[in-house]
Amino acid sequence: MKNLRPTREGYVEGILQAGRENDRVVVIEGDVSRSIGSASFGEEFPERFFNLGVSEQDMLGEAAGLALAGFIPFVGTYGVFVAGRAWDQIRTSICYMNLNVKIAGAHGGVSVGPDGATHQALEDVALMRVLPNMHVLVPADANQTRAAVLTSVNTAGPVYIRFGRNPVPQIYPVDASVKIGRGHLLEDGSDITLVACGAMVSMALTAREILSKRGISAGVIDMVSVKPLDRKLLIEQAKKTGAVVVTEDHQAVGGLFGAVAETLAPEHPVPVGVVAVRDSFGTSGTPAEVREEYELTAEMIVFKAVKLLEE
């Protein structure tokens, strides 16, 4: 069994390190700092920590103001609320002015589990990806989440970082790095390319092992930078393998699958399959039960890959 860690721990490590290295970094919270863990930033830097209560719209506006005053605010709350409730504030008060605001969408995907549909962000990547000037990072484990936070500090303009609640297998070492617009080719393959982000990266790696036993060589791309997408790497691998399966803990519409399909369709059309949530809301259950119900599993990735190759 691989070492498991919640990605949110990487977020907290990231903002603490960023706060120590750069006194312009401030954190804005919305009454979930004990849940996400960012309360520790407030303990270390009380004057740079603003808990604004349950008020996502105000949080994002305040972040815009702090950015206008020359600070680098990290706004953290659950992805479903930050991306949904405060979308217009993000659009007009942050993206339109191209402000240096970093938005942390916690509890992404159905893998949140028991909290159920209202708290499972399944549309946030689509909502953020459509905004001009916005960067979207969906890290796969705690170390990569920490790296995404540190990269975002040095990225001009708004960045949305989406991460999960529950422990996921550790994929990257402590010194992992994230570059805007760059994916990681975790495994090379010749028959098909699996493109994943977030919690589905470890599923894609498991799917690769199963496919390998069946004599199918699958490459795995961790597309941590959903926007801007690593077009070069994607097209290169699509050309090499001729088929792609995209997987994400998100609606199939508008997220990573959307980004991949939009890129490949005009530039190098190949058959593309998807393992993601199909136009429905989530439900309560253990993360494993919910993933099973929504078919966000390594087995489904294998099934889709085999089917695509048979066609």
Next chain:
Amino acid sequence: MMENVKIQGLTPIANRVRLDVLEMIRAAGSGHPGGSFSTVEILVELYWKIMRIRPEEPNWEDRDRFILSKGHACPALYSVLARRGYFDPAELLTLRKFNSRLQGHPDMSKLPGLDASTGSLGQGLSIACGISHGIRLDKRKSRVYCLLGDGELQEGNIWEAAMTASHYDLKHLTAIVDRNLVQLDGHVSDVMEIEPLVDKWLAFGWDVIVADGHSFISLEKAFEHCGETEFPSVIIANTVKGKGVSFMENTCLWHGRCPDEKEYEAAVEEIHGGLS
């Protein structure tokens, strides 16, 4: 006595701004005269008397900040910025036109002197709070002013920000409510009542000052009081929508309408009456 003379000196500027607004909207073919005219004295008082600014150095770090949360009143703000020296007044007639720096709603990336881009109602007070937090962290002496529409107070985001401002004792923040009683669809009290306004702001922990929003003497006294308490301050400026052009006053019909030739000439004549 000297003070009165100085204050009266602002009236010709206000008339000039109203004339600019009329000419700009006429040239653009669209815009918001009603809610621009109600803000004129507030803006002139702020930019000529109250705010510490350097028009020749728009990004001066210790400047006072101004957020036009009711972004649709930007023709008045553009005129004030041009007349105060931020850019050439000749540019005013490019309002709302292709390639103009004077966008239909304020775009700070294009025009010097703007402290934020606004236009989606309800967001400016949060931005102003955020800037106030930043100013305090940097230990600067700047003050932050935010102009709100009265219809805009129907946005929930305003009251989230109102809580934040008092919770964090942002005493260097002043909100001004352009209380012109009229919004796009009709009278505010008919569309969605916002009274009792003084009680609401008091209940949210603000220092409340009621002023005549078209009297420089009243506005000056109101602004002088701001920051003297430990609370954020709000000036409820009683104004007249469309102020300065009789047939535009107190009606929602001129919220977002461009005058035709005859109306334009009649309006210019009325404002010229004030210029003399």
